[in-house]
Amino acid sequence: MERIETVAGSIGADHLGAVLTHEHVFVVQEDFRLNYLPEWDEDAEIEHAVATLRRLKDSGIDTIMDVSVLGIGRNIERVARVAEQVDLNIVAATGFFTFNDLPFQMHYTGPGLGLNTPEPLDALFTRDITEGIGSTSIRAGFLVCVIEAEGLTGGVERVMRSVGRVAAATGLPVVVHTNPHTRSGLVAQRVLAEEGVDLTRVVLAHSGDTTDLDYLMRLADAGSVLGMDRFGLSVLLPHQDRIETIVALADRGYSDRMVLSQDAFCYSDWFDQTAMDVLADDWNYFQVTGRVLPDLRRRGVSESAISSMLRGVPHRLLCPGEVAAVEPIRLLSEKDWIQSRKEGMIESWSQTRTAQPSGRRACG
Numbered sequence: 001m002e003r004i005e006t007v008a009g010s011i012g013a014d015h016l017g018a019v020l021t022h023e024h025v026f027v028v029q030e031d032f033r034l035n036y037l038p039e040w041d042e043d044a045e046i047e048h049a050v051a052t053l054r055r056l057k058d059s060g061i062d063t064i065m066d067v068s069v070l071g072i073g074r075n076i077e078r079v080a081r082v083a084e085q086v087d088l089n090i091v092a093a094t095g096f097f098t099f100n101d102l103p104f105q106m107h108y109t110g111p112g113l114g115l116n117t118p119e120p121l122d123a124l125f126t127r128d129i130t131e132g133i134g135s136t137s138i139r140a141g142f143l144v145c146v147i148e149a150e151g152l153t154g155g156v157e158r159v160m161r162s163v164g165r166v167a168a169a170t171g172l173p174v175v176v177h178t179n180p181h182t183r184s185g186l187v188a189q190r191v192l193a194e195e196g197v198d199l200t201r202v203v204l205a206h207s208g209d210t211t212d213l214d215y216l217m218r219l220a221d222a223g224s225v226l227g228m229d230r231f232g233l234s235v236l237l238p239h240q241d242r243i244e245t246i247v248a249l250a251d252r253g254y255s256d257r258m259v260l261s262q263d264a265f266c267y268s269d270w271f272d273q274t275a276m277d278v279l280a281d282d283w284n285y286f287q288v289t290g291r292v293l294p295d296l297r298r299r300g301v302s303e304s305a306i307s308s309m310l311r312g313v314p315h316r317l318l319c320p321g322e323v324a325a326v327e328p329i330r331l332l333s334e335k336d337w338i339q340s341r342k343e344g345m346i347e348s349w350s351q352t353r354t355a356q357p358s359g360r361r362a363c364g
Contacts, residue, residue, distance in 0.1 A: 002319045005139040007066075007076070007083040007090040016089065017062025019314035020288060022175065022205050022229040022261035025049055025066050025082060025090065027268035029073040037269065046081050049266035052285065053086045059289040063089035063314070065261075067175055067205075069144045071097030073269070076133045082266075091318065093175070094128035095144035095163050096121065101155040110158065121162035129170050141318060143167050146177040147184040152191070160188065164195025173201040173317040175227070180210035185219050190331060199223040201317060203259060206230055209237050211245050213252075220249075220257040222331055225313055229261035231292050232283035239282075239291065247299045255305035259313050260288050 003010040026049070033040055056064070068074045076092060083090045096102070106121065108114040128140040145163040147156055160176075167174045174197060178185040185204040192202055200223040207216055208228035216226055228246055230236060249258060264285045276283065282291075288310075296306060 004089075004091065004318050005141040006063075007080050007092050007138050011089060013315060013319050015062070016311070016315050016318060018060055018310045019063040019065065019259075019318070020061055020261040020285075021065045021203060021259040021314050021317070022067055022227055022263050023064040023285065024068045024072075024263070024265035024268065025053075025064075025079050026075060027068055027072050027265050027270060028075065028078075029269060030075065032073075032269055042078075045267055046078070049082045050085045052266050053082065053088050053090075056285045057086065057088040059286055061088070061285075061289060063091065065091045065093065065142060065175070065314075065318075067093050067144050067177075067263075069093050069095040069097050071103075074133075076136055076138050080136065080138060091141040092133060092138060093142050093144045094125045094133070094140035094166075096159045097144065097146050097177070098155050098159060099146060099148040099150045100153050102158060106158075119158070119162055119165075121159060122165055125162060125166045126170070129166070129172060140172070142173045142175060144175050144177070145188075147179070147188050148177065149179045149182050149184075151182070151184070152187055157191065160191050161195055164192045164197045167192070167201070168196035168198075171201075171320045173203065175203045175205055178204050178206055180207055180212065180215060183215055185215075185224070189219065189222055189224060193331060200225075203227050203317065206263070208242050208245065209233075211237070211241050213245070213248055216245070216249060217252065217254070220254050224257070225317065226254070226258045227261065228258050228309075230263045231260070231287035232262050232264065233280055234282065235279050239295075243292070243295045243299065246296065247301060250296075250301050250305045255301075255308045256313060258309050259317075260292060260309050262287050 002013045004013055004016060066079065079090060079092065109117055110119050125143060130139070132138055133140060143163045143166060145160045147160065150156070163174055174192060176185070176188045178188060185207065188204065189199055189202070193199060203225045204219055205227035206229060207219065207226040208230055210216070220226055226249070228242065231239065231242060246258065262283065262285060264283060293306060
């Protein structure tokens with residue numbers, strides 16, 4: 001049976017259970033905390049996180065994928081203190097979070113830069129996966145990169161191509177923070193495919209922020225997984241619109257290419273909590289189990305479709321399998337994609353690929 005790396009150690013795939021694929025435990029930049037959060041109480045925040053994640057486990061969730069990486073404050077020792085006290089699997093990530101540039105540690109070092117070296121990001125991400133994060137033996141179970149409204153800036157492209165190379169070499173899945181309003185998921189698919197990534201192992205996060213079914217189906221028809229993962233952030237898209245989008249996609253046969261989550265956290269230094277209580281008072285870990293699943297069931301979404309989004313698809317992603325050569329992916333232009341759908345040529349993601357990936361073992 002395949003083993004999945006978690007913060008508390010490796011587990012069998014049969015212990016993954018119901019999975020939320022896009023959450024945070026802590027979003028805390030240490031330099032900001034040390035200088036501007038004098039009220040920070042480490043023990044109290046750990047205690048709060050433990051209590052919150054125990055409630056999440058009690059609500060029916062067994063595993064979360066913690067997408068916090070460099071750039072937004074990953075502190076694996078802090079997360080480990082939480083993980084050892086909860087009966088909930090936490091899968092850590094590697095990668096880099098930026099909308100624009102890389103920090104000065106990478107500004108002058110890399111291919112074609114002042115210090116002309118091989119891309120240092122490749123070695124950092126690989127070490128997190130094969131040896132351990134920081135001074136720990138905790139290994140990352142997936143990779144994260146970002147492409148926001150700012151587009152494919154130099155820094156964003158460096159990270160994305162590095163993530164792609166490491167994903168192709170290790171067989172781990174990739175979660176990409178995207179902006180569906182700029183259709184940045186299409187750019188991510190192109191870049192990652194160029195680096196040899198199997199697009200069926202790519203989650204295009206925040207796809208649920210739009211109701212543009214044509215865009216979402218185009219992404220899914222290329223094999224990628226749609227992250228319907230910001231429930232509670234109705235300020236970006238109302239809850240009911242998010243539900244209607246999932247129902248429409250499930251009716252069209254896409255439940256095998258969707259995952260559910262909230263993008264929530266126990267603590268984040270991004271937001272003033274008083275303001276968030278006004279703008280997004282429902283943004284928490286409990287939207288999927290408390291609101292989303294009941295709403296989907298009321299709308300007639302089948303239990304098999306729900307199980308696919310919460311269990312089947314996340315299990316397939318987190319199960320690394322064997323690294324194998326993936327044939328080139330034929331990404332259709334928008335014109336060709338529309339014509340193919342009109343002619344009934346696209347019935348599943350497999351028909352947009354020149355060949356299926358080979359050599360992967362089934363999980364479990």
